[in-house]
Amino acid sequence: MSDPKIRNMDEFASVSGISRPTLSKFFNDPDSVRKSTRERIEEALEKFDYRPNLYAMNQNRRLTKTIGIVVPNLTDPFFAKIARHIEDHVIAAGYRPVLLGSNGTPAQELENLNNLRLLKPAGTLLAPLGRVSETPQIREFCNEVPTVLFDANLENTGEAFIGSDNQQSVTTIVEYLCRTGDAPAFFEMKTPTNPNAVKRRNAYISSMERLGHRPELIQVDGDGWDFEEIGFREGTRLLSGPRPATNTILCSNDRLAIGLLSAAYQLGLRVGLGDGCALRVAGHDDHPFSRYTCPTLTTVSQDYTAIARTSAETLVARIEGNALADSRRDILFDGQLVMRGSA
Incomplete structure (x- = not known):
């Protein structure tokens, strides 16, 4: 018979011989533990085929390593492309991205934000729908969770807006x-x-x-x-x-x-x-x-690369307590003419 599946971190600590506080520290930031300890944990993870329940971990942590990314529509290649760039920067900064699409509807946009609340994200990168967005509810979310807007702006909402000029x-x-x-x-x-x-x-x-x-x-x-x-x-x-x-x-x-x-x-x-x-x-x-x-x-x-990089960097700076301007900031990037056959 196969070994019983490990159900939680306490059981994993017991079978691996690694203390629960050390495991918590590792899962929060692998680089925060010594290299030899990190290697022991990684070997144990592979040996016992254990994956932590990130949702449960987040409920017991004041600041998580999750960053929400919300775009109007994941089927639109424009938003898929810019979201992919943002994901890369979020991961490089040591955070876990959670990507959600609003399907073009304000109800789904609010549902996405409510679902992120349950995950207790460290912050959120939001491309709002715009005219049809429920701005008061979004503003309430931004007052609870550090949020940077990109692509489309909602006045006086979030820490900053990053987009095109x-x-x-x-x-x-x-x-x-x-x-x-x-x-x-x-x-x-x-x-x-x-x-x-x-x-x-x-x-x-x-x-x-x-x-x-x-x-x-x-x-x-x-x-x-x-x-x-x-x-x-x-x-x-x-x-x-x-x-x-x-x-x-x-x-x-x-x-x-x-x-x-x-x-x-x-x-x-x-x-x-x-x-x-x-x-x-x-x-x-x-x-x-x-x-x-x-x-x-x-x-x-539009400068996808610059918008994605600056959005992620601005949010991470806010999360990690680096100084930002006292007032909300708008950061705009120039577009470049692309001459093709139609004109």
Whole structure:
């Protein structure tokens, strides 16, 4: 018969001959014990096939080594990519990441935060849904748990916000489009889901006016996070009727642009530069799929690496008691123009 399974740390301490306090110290921080002790514990773990119950450990510890990471939607490659970068930095700092997706709904976003409460996390990195977020409840969570926001901002919430400088990035792509062809119209949802969309609209308007062009907003119906479907449906309607005065369309995000590109293809409109092209299309974000559209999508990138690194470093500094500014901080990174075939 096989040996009975070890059920808890007390039983593991008994069979391994290593004291319970030493084991607790090791599981909290392996580097906090001597190398010889660490090697004994690791050998015992392998020999007895024991894995500690991290949830139970957290309930008995004032400060855990868990960091929650909450993003709007794990199926979106944009958030999957930035979350992966954040996970790497969290692990390198000696913490355990717990990644949760909100599935685009405020109820799930709050459920994720409530579940994290049970784990007693050392801190949380949160990319909020934005307009539909239950901000008072999120702010209450942030008052209990050190939290850094990234990607989308909620005013006066959390220790800091780390994201992209939408004014700079939109100005960069508007200037490029005006320099290389017709001034762009701005394609967006009437009721933006993400607060970044409002900032991009305002940046578009100010950039166009500064360059001496009249802003043209194409505000379409749609709600939620099905941006490609909205871009395709409303793009088909737009391109099937009287065309905009300009042949250049700047979309609020790459996912809307991907839908618009598909609509143009279905209608037989060639998108890009050069003879025979009826339309130029550009986006924002450098979504992982934007380099594989047909034609490939001109866009402006977000600095995934810098946002992920700075978000993790800012939170860890707060957790470990390193000095931060007394007031909440916003740290913004410039975007980079990515010129491809669509514009």
